[in-house]
Amino acid sequence: MWHINKKTFILVLISLFIGAGITGCKSKKKLAREQAAMEYQNKVETAKKNLKSIMEDNGFTLREKERILQDTKDMNLNEPEILSMIREAEEKIKLEKAEIRAKEEKKAAKEEKGTKETLEMYFNDIAAAPSVDMANRKANQALDLFSSPQVPVLIIISRSGNLVDYDRPTTIARYLNYLKDQKKNLNRIDNIQYDENGKISELELIKN
Amino acid sequence: MKRISYILMLFIGFGLTQTLSAQDEITPERKRAIDSLAMEKIRDLGKYISIIGSKETPFSEAKRVIDRTLELFVDDAQMGVSSLSREEIKYYPVREYLERLMLLNYDNVTIQWFNIQYISDLELQPDGKYVGVITIYQRFEGTSDDGLVYKDTTKKDITVYVERKETQIGGKLIGFWDVLLGDVRVIETMK
Numbered sequence: 001m002w003h004i005n006k007k008t009f010i011l012v013l014i015s016l017f018i019g020a021g022i023t024g025c026k027s028k029k030k031l032a033r034e035q036a037a038m039e040y041q042n043k044v045e046t047a048k049k050n051l052k053s054i055m056e057d058n059g060f061t062l063r064e065k066e067r068i069l070q071d072t073k074d075m076n077l078n079e080p081e082i083l084s085m086i087r088e089a090e091e092k093i094k095l096e097k098a099e100i101r102a103k104e105e106k107k108a109a110k111e112e113k114g115t116k117e118t119l120e121m122y123f124n125d126i127a128a129a130p131s132v133d134m135a136n137r138k139a140n141q142a143l144d145l146f147s148s149p150q151v152p153v154l155i156i157i158s159r160s161g162n163l164v165d166y167d168r169p170t171t172i173a174r175y176l177n178y179l180k181d182q183k184k185n186l187n188r189i190d191n192i193q194y195d196e197n198g199k200i201s202e203l204e205l206i207k208n
Numbered sequence: 209m210k211r212i213s214y215i216l217m218l219f220i221g222f223g224l225t226q227t228l229s230a231q232d233e234i235t236p237e238r239k240r241a242i243d244s245l246a247m248e249k250i251r252d253l254g255k256y257i258s259i260i261g262s263k264e265t266p267f268s269e270a271k272r273v274i275d276r277t278l279e280l281f282v283d284d285a286q287m288g289v290s291s292l293s294r295e296e297i298k299y300y301p302v303r304e305y306l307e308r309l310m311l312l313n314y315d316n317v318t319i320q321w322f323n324i325q326y327i328s329d330l331e332l333q334p335d336g337k338y339v340g341v342i343t344i345y346q347r348f349e350g351t352s353d354d355g356l357v358y359k360d361t362t363k364k365d366i367t368v369y370v371e372r373k374e375t376q377i378g379g380k381l382i383g384f385w386d387v388l389l390g391d392v393r394v395i396e397t398m399k
Contacts, residue, residue, distance in 0.1 A: 164383070177272070186248075
């Protein structure tokens with residue numbers, strides 16, 4: 001029958017091993033490719049889900065939305081659909097930011113208007129107080145709006161362009177006494193500056 | 209290089225001069241504001257004097273108002289005092305005048321200032337200050353509980369000094385007009 005010598009047998013064995021090895025490598029690479037493709041697909045799906053959640057307002061704060069958007073951008077997915085969704089999400093966040101800013105500005109303006117009106121009221125009340133005690137009481141209440149009794153008060157006497165002329169600077173404590181003594185309130189509030197606690201840190205008045 | 213430096217310096221110098229001249233240029237509108245500020249200080253003085261003289265003013269308030277009044281004056285300013293009963297006009301340092309006014313031996317005192325006006329407009333002096341004179345009429349009425357009444361009206365001239373100064377407030381340079389009052393001279397005393 002077949003006579004296979006030892007040499008031939010070894011050669012056949014080696015060929016079989018090499019053949020099996022190549023097949024194994026080939027299937028490993030294929031597996032890795034498939035795995036990578038699956039991971040990429042998962043990333044794409046996650047990115048879509050993230051971006052959709054930004055667009056659908058799923059109860060996220062603006063900061064969370066910004067973080068989600070950044071995380072999605074960091075995935076570096078070069079898919080036209082994802083890139084388009086990123087642009088939409090960016091636009092939405094931009095709009096939301098503008099809305100928040102507008103609301104904050106409106107709130108600040110309202111608060112400033114409120115403080116201004118309150119302060120004007122105190123000034124009028126102090127100037128018209130029927131007694132020293134009453135004027136002092138009102139002055140103490142007014143001082144609560146300020147960082148300290150030493151807050152500077154600047155009184156503009158004339159303004160033309162950038163050139164502003166002031167009266168000698170004073171402090172709020174002294175100005176309130178002035179109103180009490182002189183019984184007249186001839187200046188109106190021109191500008192108020194606040195400290196980080198929302199108290200008045202500088203007051204600018206202008207002669208009527 | 210040297211030439212460029214010269215040109216640069218020339219430009220900086222020109223810019224600085226322009227800024228300074230803008231500061232120094234007193235337009236009629238600015239001048240009106242300064243005139244009005246000085247007039248306001250005189251009215252304030254009149255009110256302070258009436259508070260200090262009034263027997264209804266608590267002692268602590270009167271003392272505080274004296275301090276505020278002194279801030280209106282130059283350091284060595286004097287206040288003239290006259291009376292219908294004597295020819296002589298006495299001059300006191302302002303603090304002494306105000307303290308005497310506070311302690312006047314009447315039970316009721318009213319002091320009113322009226323007809324306040326410039327008799328000599330604020331004029332720029334060589335030292336950079338503006339100086340003017342404002343006239344006021346002071347109506348004084350002191351009453352004692354026993355019915356004794358003293359009344360007079362005095363015409364007084366007050367010298368006014370106005371000077372532009374600068375100070376830093378909250379890191380900002382503020383240019384302000386400092387109004388200070390000089391001597392208050394008695395011109396005429398009448399019933």
